[in-house]
Amino acid sequence: MLRTYKGIAPNLSEGVYIDESAILVGDITIGKDSSVWPLVAARGDVNYIKIGARTNIQDGSVLHLTRKSSTNPEGYPLIIGDDVTVGHKVMLHGCKLGNRILVGMGAIVMDNVTVEDDIIIGGGALVPPNKTLESGYLYVGSPVKQARPLTEQERTFLKISAQNYVELKDEYLQEG
Numbered sequence: 001m002l003r004t005y006k007g008i009a010p011n012l013s014e015g016v017y018i019d020e021s022a023i024l025v026g027d028i029t030i031g032k033d034s035s036v037w038p039l040v041a042a043r044g045d046v047n048y049i050k051i052g053a054r055t056n057i058q059d060g061s062v063l064h065l066t067r068k069s070s071t072n073p074e075g076y077p078l079i080i081g082d083d084v085t086v087g088h089k090v091m092l093h094g095c096k097l098g099n100r101i102l103v104g105m106g107a108i109v110m111d112n113v114t115v116e117d118d119i120i121i122g123g124g125a126l127v128p129p130n131k132t133l134e135s136g137y138l139y140v141g142s143p144v145k146q147a148r149p150l151t152e153q154e155r156t157f158l159k160i161s162a163q164n165y166v167e168l169k170d171e172y173l174q175e176g
């Protein structure tokens with residue numbers, strides 16, 4: 001379900017799949033071949049959401065942002081890069097994610113967090129406000145801690161995971 005808010009409707013690139021039970025409101029831009037799965041709620045009302053290409057937002061995830069204010073003139077939009085896998089029931093709020101990231105199931109990423117490229121965030125992790133997660137590492141726990149560098153296999157898996165979801169959404173698009 002795509003809903004307009006204050007005259008702005010979600011803007012979807014070619015090949016994007018949105019499950020019919022997902023709700024997307026307002027200023028949301030989604031890049032080529034990305035996918036949004038059942039029961040995702042994404043609200044681009046008091047700021048914007050930008051999602052890159054070949055990124056998947058899995059079932060039950062919640063995406064929101066923080067409004068502009070006198071002390072925080074830009075607020076915190078939600079920006080997600082390319083080839084990102086956002087697992088089931090993840091909460092992303094006003095944060096910035098780079099490229100080739102896996103956000104494990106049930107993780108919570110809070111305002112003004114920067115997640116650099118090539119990172120895995122373990123299932124159930126909590127990333128508190130204003131943190132920067134450094135490229136190339138696995139992070140787990142609540143609050144999250146840097147666990148170890150990613151292996152080559154894991155780095156490769158980040159791209160495979162995104163590609164698997166591109167292929168899966170193509171099958172869903174064919175189902176109609």
Ligand SMILES: CC(C)(COP(=O)(O)OP(=O)(O)OC[C@H]1O[C@@H](n2cnc3c(N)ncnc32)[C@H](O)[C@@H]1OP(=O)(O)O)[C@@H](O)C(=O)NCCC(=O)NCCS
Nearest residue numbers: 086087088102103104105120121122123124125138140141
């Ligand atoms: C973190 C993760 C990548 C596994 O990393 P790993 O290094 O292979 O983990 P291991 O199984 O070797 O476990 C290492 C230790 O970390 C712990 N651990 C594993 N996953 C953890 C997590 N998510 N949070 C906290 N601790 C975790 C293990 O219990 C183990 O602890 P121990 O040494 O005290 O026994 C994986 O558990 C995970 O969370 N993957 C996310 C998957 C996902 O959500 N995908 C999206 C949906 S498709």
